[in-house]
Amino acid sequence: MLTRPAxxxxxxTAIALRGIVKEFPLRRGATVRALDGLDLEIAHGExxxxxxxSGCGKSTVLRLVAGLEQATEGTVSxxxxxxxxxxxxxxxxxxFQEHALLPWATVRDNIALPFRVxxxxxxxxxxxxxxxxxGLRGFETARPRQLSGGMRxxxxxxxxxxxxxxxxxxxxxxxxxDAVTRRRMNLELARIWAEQHITTLLVTHxxxxxxxxADRVVVMTGRPGRVRHxxxxxxxxxxxxxxxxxxxxxxxVDELTALLDDPEEAP
Amino acid sequence: xxxxALAVAGVLxxxxxxxxxxxxxxxxxxxxxxxxxISFLTEPQARQVLGRALAATGAAAAAGFAxxxxxxxxVAAVGVLLPAxxxxxxxxxxxxHAVPLIAIGPLLITTVGREATPMLVAAxxxxxxxxxxxxxxxxxxxxxxxxxxxxxxxxxLVTLLRLQLPAGxxxxxxxxxxxxxxxxxxxxxxxxxxxxxxxxxxxxxSMQNMQVEQLWAAALTAAAVSLLAYLLLVALRGAxxxxxx
Numbered sequence: 001m002l003t004r005p006a007x008x009x010x011x012x013t014a015i016a017l018r019g020i021v022k023e024f025p026l027r028r029g030a031t032v033r034a035l036d037g038l039d040l041e042i043a044h045g046e047x048x049x050x051x052x053x054s055g056c057g058k059s060t061v062l063r064l065v066a067g068l069e070q071a072t073e074g075t076v077s078x079x080x081x082x083x084x085x086x087x088x089x090x091x092x093x094x095x096f097q098e099h100a101l102l103p104w105a106t107v108r109d110n111i112a113l114p115f116r117v118x119x120x121x122x123x124x125x126x127x128x129x130x131x132x133x134x135g136l137r138g139f140e141t142a143r144p145r146q147l148s149g150g151m152r153x154x155x156x157x158x159x160x161x162x163x164x165x166x167x168x169x170x171x172x173x174x175x176x177x178d179a180v181t182r183r184r185m186n187l188e189l190a191r192i193w194a195e196q197h198i199t200t201l202l203v204t205h206x207x208x209x210x211x212x213x214a215d216r217v218v219v220m221t222g223r224p225g226r227v228r229h230x231x232x233x234x235x236x237x238x239x240x241x242x243x244x245x246x247x248x249x250x251x252x253v254d255e256l257t258a259l260l261d262d263p264e265e266a267p
Numbered sequence: 268x269x270x271x272a273l274a275v276a277g278v279l280x281x282x283x284x285x286x287x288x289x290x291x292x293x294x295x296x297x298x299x300x301x302x303x304x305i306s307f308l309t310e311p312q313a314r315q316v317l318g319r320a321l322a323a324t325g326a327a328a329a330a331g332f333a334x335x336x337x338x339x340x341x342v343a344a345v346g347v348l349l350p351a352x353x354x355x356x357x358x359x360x361x362x363x364h365a366v367p368l369i370a371i372g373p374l375l376i377t378t379v380g381r382e383a384t385p386m387l388v389a390a391x392x393x394x395x396x397x398x399x400x401x402x403x404x405x406x407x408x409x410x411x412x413x414x415x416x417x418x419x420x421x422x423x424l425v426t427l428l429r430l431q432l433p434a435g436x437x438x439x440x441x442x443x444x445x446x447x448x449x450x451x452x453x454x455x456x457x458x459x460x461x462x463x464x465x466x467x468x469x470x471x472x473s474m475q476n477m478q479v480e481q482l483w484a485a486a487l488t489a490a491a492v493s494l495l496a497y498l499l500l501v502a503l504r505g506a507x508x509x510x511x512x
Contacts, residue, residue, distance in 0.1 A: 066418050087420045094418040100411035104433050104511045116429065117421040145512075159415075169418075 014199040015042040021073035036224035049210035052220030090118040093160035097175040114162040130158040307480040323465040331389020332450035343401035385457030392453030393446035400442020404435030447496035
């Protein structure tokens with residue numbers, strides 16, 4: 001299987017990666033090919049999880065969409081233009097595994113940062129609403145070092161949502177958390193996302209997380225990475241704790257886990 | 268606690284050694300016992316002379332410290348905003364620093380005059396430490412934080428002001444901690460070439476007139492000021508580290 005044909009006309013496509021090749025230089029002019037002919041399309045308001053073994057280049061895909069890397073071959077278009085245009089108009093939100101909060105700033109100031117970077121007046125109501133949305137009311141003036149790992153990631157996600165971005169990019173945002181906190185954060189993200197419906201690309205190696213959150217899970221091959229399998233997740237929303245106990249959920253998780261474990265190359 | 272006790276013990280040992288060498292005359296007449304230097308410092312006239320010298324040196328060192336630090340920070344910031352200039356600025360700073368202060372002194376006396384020379388030599392001495400600290404501080408920002416700023420669409424100036432500068436404050440303060448004693452030393456060297464007053468002038472005249480106790484008193488005062496400047500900045504560093512990390 002190659003490109004997944006777009007289910008809707010091109011105008012509905014929010015993110016399109018076509019024929020992406022990404023090579024990184026090594027020493028003495030040698031290169032390593034991280035991505036090889038990757039095609040991926042994400043529709044407006046769609047939540048896509050990119051799943052793959054570590055080192056398959058899934059974070060590179062996200063960094064290409066975020067404009068932090070340039071593709072060696074192929075085109076990346078976001079909202080019909082290059083990532084740089086989206087960044088210039090401050091319509092991109094991002095959260096990484098490392099929360100990357102400013103340690104000297106309070107929760108409130110960290111969430112208000114995108115306004116200040118964009119040179120816009122801080123919308124204090126919006127910041128307050130985001131603080132409640134991520135369940136951190138009462139911690140407005142706390143500094144990141146006074147918060148738990150899960151709380152820091154919630155601040156990072158609130159910051160990513162601050163300017164109501166058109167596209168949200170999440171790179172293993174809960175990767176550094178323990179299993180219990182991670183599951184709780186997954187459920188919270190599902191709730192937050194249900195309220196916003198932003199076009200979202202989540203990169204993860206956690207199959208449960210991908211199935212619980214995404215409309216569509218894209219499984220990548222090992223290096224060099226390309227799309228191996230695409231699985232629609234038809235589980236109705238809102239998805240709460242009951243979903244994780246559903247046998248249908250576990251069937252999908254098992255199916256995708258098998259694909260990750262299988263050393264076979266993409267067909 | 269034991270660290271502090273060891274430090275105090277070390278100071279006492281050095282002081283006792285200096286006293287013994289002076290009492291026994293092991294290093295000749297130019298090495299007086301420490302107790303005599305200290306009793307010299309209690310004489311009203313000596314205190315007046317030293318006080319005047321200290322005020323002049325302190326003012327020159329403080330002004331030079333402020334000027335040198337400010338220029339160094341601005342130059343480091345220019346290197347960040349215009350990356351093409353950065354390697355050139357680094358080299359310029361290294362070249363300026365490589366010229367011995369003792370060689371620059373007479374040059375400054377003939378160009379900017381005796382009044383401004385101590386302050387400018389202090390600025391040169393302090394500026395380099397701050398420049399080196401600031402360039403590495405501004406470059407040492409965490410990669411994930413930089414990525415967040417890049418994705419949020421932050422330009423170089425916004426990234427400098429909102430990320431690199433605040434993140435760099437602890438390292439910059441480290442540079443200031445080194446720069447403060449350097450400024451005191453620079454001011455004394457600057458005075459050496461013929462300022463009207465100051466510790467440097469006092470050192471020269473005491474030496475030429477064989478006023479051994481005054482020479483030692485001036486040297487101890489210069490060292491004490493230098494140490495005080497350092498301790499003040501160490502205290503500032505503690506406060507800053509708590510705030511910025």
